[in-house]
Amino acid sequence: MAQKEYDTYVLTDLDAVPDERQNVEIIIRDLNPEDRRTKYRSFFAKANVSKDKSKYSDVLWIRLGRGQLQDEPWSIEVLEEVNKFA
Amino acid sequence: MSYNCPKDNRVFMKLLEESGDMITIDQEVDWDMEMGAITRKVCEEQAPSPYFKKIKDYPGFESLGAPMATYRRLAIAMGMDADSSIPDIAAEYVKRTKEEPIDPVTIDKKDAPCKDNILLGDDANLFHLPGPMVHGGDGGRYLATWHFVVTKDPDTQDINWGMYRMMVFDEKTMVGPVLPFSDMGKMFHGKYAPKNEPMPFAAVLSADPMSSLASCAPSPIPEDKFTGQLMGEPVELVQCETCDLMVPATAEIIIEGEVIPGIQIEEAPFGEYTGYRTSPRDPRTVYRIKAITYRNNPIMMISNMGMPVDEGQLLRSFSLGLEMHKLLESQGIPITGVYMLPESTHHLVVVGVKRCYTGVATQIGNLIYGSKLSPWFHLTIVVDEDTDIYSKDAVIHALSTKCHPIKDIHKYENQPGTPLNPFASPAERKTSTGSKALFDCTFPLDWPTSDLPIRVSFDNVYPQEIQDKVNANWEKFGYK
């Protein structure tokens, strides 16, 4: 399967985010879905996230609160989608 | 009496095309920023509205950008000549809004174009619609940028139509800011949410132009009646599929659902009317959808907010200024006119007043800053009848020469203000707190006539016969 790309918004100081996080819940946007009509679909995900871009197979781009895209992506492994309205 | 306003978006578009105020783009355009970029350039150059015939990934859907971003398009929407002057359009608005509100009428579902296609259950999927990525850097796709949200007050049964932006989160969820002082904010946060009750809503995407104008105007009249007042005839409504709310029958797309209490989801950033991305990504109000209905070949409108002038800035300046006009007039203040500059992103208003009594400028400030209109603007310039309120040059001249920097600038603190103000501190944004200033550009009345400066201009310091002679010979001298 082709590498997946997501992005997420970090609303706190980037340096305060731990380098490695296991099983965290974050909101991510799908940047390269199979059906292009669903590009930017957001979802709550349980995921492992690393600031090391080669740790997990999928790419996680980082944006700040006003949309500022950071130069270097992080990496992510999505464990499951969390449905808040089940 | 009907004012011949286009009652259907498609009639409006025909008029725009005939007057040269719309151009048709047959090439395929991408919903992912390209449509937004074209619309942005159109706003910044005050060019004709772009009518997109072919949208990538979405065959059968069309779009219209910047539907009302010029006074010409506003005049056409009001059933007036495209070349009408701003004071004439303003006078017409004030005249119409002093007439009685007109109740809407209900039409049968089978006669309502917005019911051509009905999607329910799993079929009601927001990705079925070509929600644009309006600006680079936006937090998501904004389906609702030129639209309104219909809700009903549970106590009074009054209807509210308000334009509150909506970002697509997933196939069933939209999110957006509903400010606490807005009518929908008071309804949802004040009445439904405390009882933990979901609030039914219908988002009307791309309605006729007068309904859109009404829904972003700060009028106290329920907007379904206010639209009738602006058109001089009733607006035609039809009932929703999943609740008892009513929506304009000729609207292009309707999204029905519920506003959900007890949960907020991250929304934004978004290019906003101030010309900046100001509001950060933050948890905001959640809309869950149940149904989508739309016309055949629906034409979705896009407003692209950013650097002036877009339709939000133009129409909000127009209606905010004129509601102030009516408020001041109703209080017997001898105003000569009110003009809010769209280029100021509806932050700066010029009020013209006759030289009458000491303190009239601060009285004007107290009235308009004390009104429901106040969160949205914070700079007021009061000039006397010597200054043309519609001339930016004349207003800047009056401000620079008649306003004493200490005595004539009045400050108002701890006022309501929008969290979207780029200058507001993070703390002020959290509590929607604002500050205001008033610039009194009238000469004090207690100065003896002999002390009053005389404006030195062609029309003021030469006898009429000299002016007439110069004017009569002007072209003969070689001037154009």
Ligand SMILES: Cc1cc2nc3c(=O)[nH]c(=O)nc-3n(C[C@H](O)[C@H](O)[C@H](O)COP(=O)(O)O)c2cc1C
């Ligand atoms: C394009 C556009 C988008 C707007 N988005 C919002 C919004 O997201 N939230 C909000 O509270 N007001 C928003 N406004 C302002 C309201 O539409 C405006 O205050 C309107 O008069 C609604 O008034 P009411 O809440 O007093 O009925 C927007 C206006 C425009 C023109």
